[in-house]
Every structure is written in C-alpha cells, then in structure tokens.
Amino acid sequence: MANRISDPLFFLSALFAGLLSVAAAGLPATAATATVAAASDLRFALAEIADNFTARTGHAVRLTFGSSGNFSRQIRQGAPFDLFFSADENYVLGLARDGLTRGTGALYAVGQIVIFVPEGSPLQPDGSLNDLRHALEGGRLRKFAIANPEHAPYGKRAEEALRHEGLWAAIQSRLVLGENVSQAAQFAVSGSTDGGIIAYSLVLSPRMARRGRYALIPEALHSPLRQRVVLLKNAGLAAERLYDFLRTVPAKSILERYGFVLPDSGG
C-alpha cells in the first residue's frame, strides 16, 4: 500500500511546486509603472496628480492608500512599493536610517486637521473644540471618529489636540478609530457618529464637502504634520519621474487646492 501512495503524492507535489512557480512568473511590474504607497489624506489629491502625470508621460501609476505607519511596516517586510508618501516624516526618516530608501526624500507638504460634523449632527464645527467640550460635559456626544493614533499620523494629531484641550480622558468611551484617516472620514460622514477630527485635504474634496461642515483646528494644538515623500530602494524609472513631477507647478497647485501648505524650500 505504501508504494501506491508515494508515487502519486510525489508527482502531485511536483505539480504543485510547478504551478506556484508559473504563477510567480505572472505579473511583473514594469519600469513603466510606478507603484505608490500613499497616506490616506492624499486619496483625492494624489489621484489627480497621478492622472495628470500619466496624461503627460504615459507612465501608469498604481496607487495604494492607507496609514503611514502601516506602510512603513509593510515596506520593512519587503512590500514592493517604488514610492512612499508619508503623512509623518518620521516614518520616512526611520526607513532611511535602516537603509531601505534612496536618501531621506523630500518634504512635499504640511497637513492640517479639521473637526468635521455631518449634516444633522448636534455638534458645531468649532475649531477650538469648545463646542465639543460642551457636548461632552452635557453627555450629548454619541460617537466621535479619529484615525488610529498608533499608526496614523492624523490620528496622533487628533489625540494631541484633544489632550491639549483636556478632552482626551473624557472622550475615550466615545471614540471610534479608523484604520487610516480616510476610514475615519468615512465614519465621520456616515451619520453613525456625531463627527470627527480628520484631514483637511479630505473635506475639501467635493465628495465630502456637501455632506457636512468643518472648521480648521489651529496648528498650535498639535505637532506639525510634516509630510515626506521618498523613493524606495528598487524604484523604477516611472517612480523617479513621478518623484520629480511633484516639484512642478501643476502638481503643486493640485496640492494647494487640497489645502496642503507647501514648504518654501525644497525640503
């Protein structure tokens, strides 16, 4: 009996290994495509920049949005990205320190946070967070959305602002955490929360603008959102060109339209 089992099993194992190798040959990303990991606050702005870039150069851009901390971890685990846009420059600097990037990249923008309240919310868009304080003290706050402070820079700044105003302890039981600032925005808009603290660049998109109101939160309430972009070790030609494209006027004007503050110098 043992002999009869071993032959087919051996053959089938070889077939298995063969098929897996064939699949491996499948879908190479070419130098003509830039594979980009970008912080979620760039969801709308970078999509526009990428379209613009593709129209001018013909290079395709594959965009993946998520939290900066998450991407930093994935890159350390060998994720095949060419370009990384981080909402917090410390993630880029950390990767550079560990030799995973080409240099320390460039500062491309400074981000801002807003308090966003959906239509029908009892909250007011008050950037000083006083209205939020009153809602909390009056026990009128249901749920409040921010990005996860552990790996999303916008979440961390939201926490800092709430701590600055002495609201962090009181708001704990009301918080809903988005995996990245885009998901936090989606929670804030959905109506199942009373609002949230999210990225300015997201509320400026038409998709969000008509679904609620917002107010900028003063930068004094949190540490700055210095955003850095960097080419990764194995970046191809398309990614290099995209990296250079960011310095051009069309790209910069798109960033400005989405509320990003552009650095004066090259970074």
Add this chain to the structure above:
Amino acid sequence: MDWEALSLSLRLGLFTILVLLPVGIAVGRWLAFHDFPGKSAIEATAALPLVLPPTVLGYYLLVAFGAASPIGQLWHSAFDRPLVFTFEGLLLASIIFNVPFAVQPIQRGFEAIPREVREAAICCGMTPWKALRTVEIPIAWPGILTGLVLSFSHTLGEFGIVLMVGGSIPTETRTIAIAIYDRVQAFDDRGAATMSALLLGFSLVSIALTFAFSRRIGRRLDRS
C-alpha cells in the same frame, strides 16, 4: 466597478483550485481509504483554517514568509520579488486557507465509494491511476466539484488574510473584496454597491451549486 480587481480575484480563485484539485484528490482519497493512528490529528490539522481567524493565519504567514524569514529571503533571491505583498504570496495563502474547503468534500466523495467496488478494481488488476480515472472519479465527482466550487467562492471572499499579506496593490493584490473596502473609504458608494451586489449574486449561485452537487454524492450507486 473595478474590473482589474474582479479579474485578479477570478485568477486567484482559478489558480487556487488548479492547485487544490490534485492536492485535494490526493489527500481526500488518502484519508477516505486509509485508517491509521493519528488520522484524527491529520484531519483536524486539515480542518484548522475553518475555525482559525484569517488574521491569525495572515500573521503566521508574515512571520514564516516575510522579508525577515529564511523562506522569504530565499524566494526573493530566486525571483527578485518578495513572497508577501505579491500575487504569488496571496496564492500561497489562499491555497493553505482553502485546504479544508477542498479536502473535506472530496474526502466525503471518495468515502461514498463502496469498498466492494474498490476491491473489484484491484482484483481486475487495475493500477491505482486507472482505478482513479475509470472507477473512483466517476463516483466521487460530486464531492470533487463541491470542493472546487467552495474553494473558488471562498477565495473570492477572503479579506483578513489578503489585507495582512497582500497590501491592496492594484492589479497585484487588490482583490474584489479589498476593492470594495477601498471604494467605501474613497466615498464611492456606487462602486462599492455594484461590486457587493455582484459578489452577493455569485455567492448565492455557488452555494446553490454546492447543495445540488452534495445531494448527488453517493446517489449514482443507489440507482443500480
């Protein structure tokens, strides 16, 4: 409607069942025909992904095949691509995660073959291959098809693992399930709704097919 994501999911499902077809038949047949000490342990191991939270499997795959692991580094030097965050890594995860969905129905299919029929085949002097082709598969095919349909549709629905090991890279690892998640975050309710409806319809069809095939397991013999 993210056609790239749909195409990616279909390809993932297809390759998964291409690999699980021979593996499922080999393991399912072996478990169906043989009794031995430790058989329950093997069956339990094969069934583990059924109860294992996908993120647990995703975590262990990252540990075992990530950039820091020996296997991951071997793969990287051989193919110039990492194993995680690529289609191949997703395929490997999908194969592992679908083992019970393939093996169990196929095992039931082979168990439905009466002992006398198998013994008759051996007495006729058939090689195992010939017996498999001409005697066993014609009886066990409903179980085999059930296993394939279940594995394919389960692959389309995978989320936790794909999120952990995939990275949501368009045309590489952004499956349709991930694309729906992405569309919601992009405030594209229409896109999310379209793809969700598509997957819902597909799941209904595949579960109906599964039930239809399951009823046929062992039935062919009753007619004679």
